[in-house]
Amino acid sequence: MTDLQGLDSFVERWRAPAGRHAAVAIAAITAAVAGVGLLVYSTGGTAFAWLNLMYLPIVLSAALFRIPGGIGAALLAGLVIGPFMPLYVPRGIPQPAANWMARTGFFLIIGAFTGMLFTWLTAQYDRLKKAHEELLQSHRQLRDTQMELIQAAKLESIGRLAAGVAHEVKNPLAVIQMGVDYLDTSLNAGPDVKEVLDEIDAAVKRADAVIKGLVNFSRSEALELIPADLNGILESALNLVRHELKTEHITLETRLDRSISAVAVDRNKIQQVFINLFMNAVQAMEGGGSLTVTTEQRKLSGEDLGRLSHGKQRFAAGDSAVVVEITDTGPGIPEDKLDKLFDPFFTTKPVGKGTGLGLSVSRTIIDHHDAVIAIRNREEGGALATILFKPNRGRNPL
Amino acid sequence: MKKRILVVDDEASLTRMIKRGLEAKGEYQVQEENSGERALVAARDFKPDLVLLDVMMPECDGGSIAADFEEADDLKHIPIVFLTAIVTREETDPCGTRIGRHTFLAKPVDLDDLVTCIKDHIGP
Numbered sequence: 202m203t204d205l206q207g208l209d210s211f212v213e214r215w216r217a218p219a220g221r222h223a224a225v226a227i228a229a230i231t232a233a234v235a236g237v238g239l240l241v242y243s244t245g246g247t248a249f250a251w252l253n254l255m256y257l258p259i260v261l262s263a264a265l266f267r268i269p270g271g272i273g274a275a276l277l278a279g280l281v282i283g284p285f286m287p288l289y290v291p292r293g294i295p296q297p298a299a300n301w302m303a304r305t306g307f308f309l310i311i312g313a314f315t316g317m318l319f320t321w322l323t324a325q326y327d328r329l330k331k332a333h334e335e336l337l338q339s340h341r342q343l344r345d346t347q348m349e350l351i352q353a354a355k356l357e358s359i360g361r362l363a364a365g366v367a368h369e370v371k372n373p374l375a376v377i378q379m380g381v382d383y384l385d386t387s388l389n390a391g392p393d394v395k396e397v398l399d400e401i402d403a404a405v406k407r408a409d410a411v412i413k414g415l416v417n418f419s420r421s422e423a424l425e426l427i428p429a430d431l432n433g434i435l436e437s438a439l440n441l442v443r444h445e446l447k448t449e450h451i452t453l454e455t456r457l458d459r460s461i462s463a464v465a466v467d468r469n470k471i472q473q474v475f476i477n478l479f480m481n482a483v484q485a486m487e488g489g490g491s492l493t494v495t496t497e498q499r500k501l502s503g504e505d506l507g508r509l510s511h512g513k514q515r516f517a518a519g520d521s522a523v524v525v526e527i528t529d530t531g532p533g534i535p536e537d538k539l540d541k542l543f544d545p546f547f548t549t550k551p552v553g554k555g556t557g558l559g560l561s562v563s564r565t566i567i568d569h570h571d572a573v574i575a576i577r578n579r580e581e582g583g584a585l586a587t588i589l590f591k592p593n594r595g596r597n598p599l
Numbered sequence: 600m601k602k603r604i605l606v607v608d609d610e611a612s613l614t615r616m617i618k619r620g621l622e623a624k625g626e627y628q629v630q631e632e633n634s635g636e637r638a639l640v641a642a643r644d645f646k647p648d649l650v651l652l653d654v655m656m657p658e659c660d661g662g663s664i665a666a667d668f669e670e671a672d673d674l675k676h677i678p679i680v681f682l683t684a685i686v687t688r689e690e691t692d693p694c695g696t697r698i699g700r701h702t703f704l705a706k707p708v709d710l711d712d713l714v715t716c717i718k719d720h721i722g723p
Contacts, residue, residue, distance in 0.1 A: 215630050270601070367684065367685045368655065371608045371684035371706045371707065372613060372684060372706065373610075374706065374707040375610070375613050375616075375684070375706035375707035375708060376610065376612045376613045376707075377618050377707070378707035378708065378709065379613065379616035379617055379619075379620050379708070379710060380619075381706070382620055382709060382710030382711070383616060383619050383620040383623060383710060386620075386623060386624075386710065387623045405707055409707060470633075
């Protein structure tokens, strides 16, 4: 690969020299023609084999400047070995004009032919290079798609497992719940026993929350996609977490672009995703911080797509997208954890604080909307969640 | 007179716990049935005021048992409350969600919610 890159850069530099490179090349070719002329003159004349060296600068010139270069160098060479140069210098035999014309003719044929050959070779080189780049691009896409397929298969099998596990676990949970309620009402218990029962009750509810996540995760029910205003959904999701924001001393800043297109979404599911992201941000900002929520519609750049860890094929550079960004001022996500964020049961939260299913469920929902979610750390600190939606056709049809 | 509740669920420990919980309230007489196939026989025998019915059981599902109840003239008047592990608590109201004629309660269910739901159907 490195050798090829070296060759590539050499070819790129000299395939069509311009500016300083062209001047150096022309000077070198002219010097070579003159040098060979001098050699021919000093070694006997145009009848001698040294004259064949003249083909080297002609071929070189044709390689660098194609047909004009080949013809130009051939004419220059013809001029140098002009009829004034003797056929046999030591004996002073003059060169016949026919001889000179024939040699110049050969120079021209070789110059023009080599120029054509290099024109063809360059075209072939360009074609191969383009094909090579396309192949590399396809290879990269194939690798990305393969990774996504592996991930999807993994998620699907976890989903299937989850549905079964959820059912099996809920029955024993129901027994525990019912038992705790029974003991709570039947025992004339002191505060200690009451506290233990409350803790068991809380543990059952926590386990039930995990199961709820599993059930949500395992469902692939059809979404009700209806064109909706994402700003409205974001605002109602924010209303639901307003209490948490206040309790945690988190200030809220919203910059919602009112001119964004509608997006075909399942309102409840997308609201669930937003709430999930807001709650993650709240939990990341213990002791206070700032939550910023923005919406805008813009054409995506290559840089935007480069930041996506999955779903790159859903958008191309230049595509219009409705972009939702949720920023917090928490500590950010450890770099080694970033690529695991969407894995089921992965969590950065302390034991008992999260089920590790929130983001994987969110991603499944986002995937079902043919949208993309990406989470990264900001240079200024904190984490940034970006969701790209495809705009519904037409602006503001609501 | 105590209300009679028939609990049909293959999970014996759960039916036992529901029986204990409800009977501790003093207002209910509960019979357990751990085989879905025997639900109709048990109902004819026990003559319940309400049936708590599991949705997913090994030999037959709650839905077809409910259909059998509806087809039987002597049983179709008995209200059925489904206990199900396939919906989550957040998807149902605490006192059950009505889907068609029937009410669904998500497992695990609070004893108080269960009692409220039963009272909704058959009165105090």
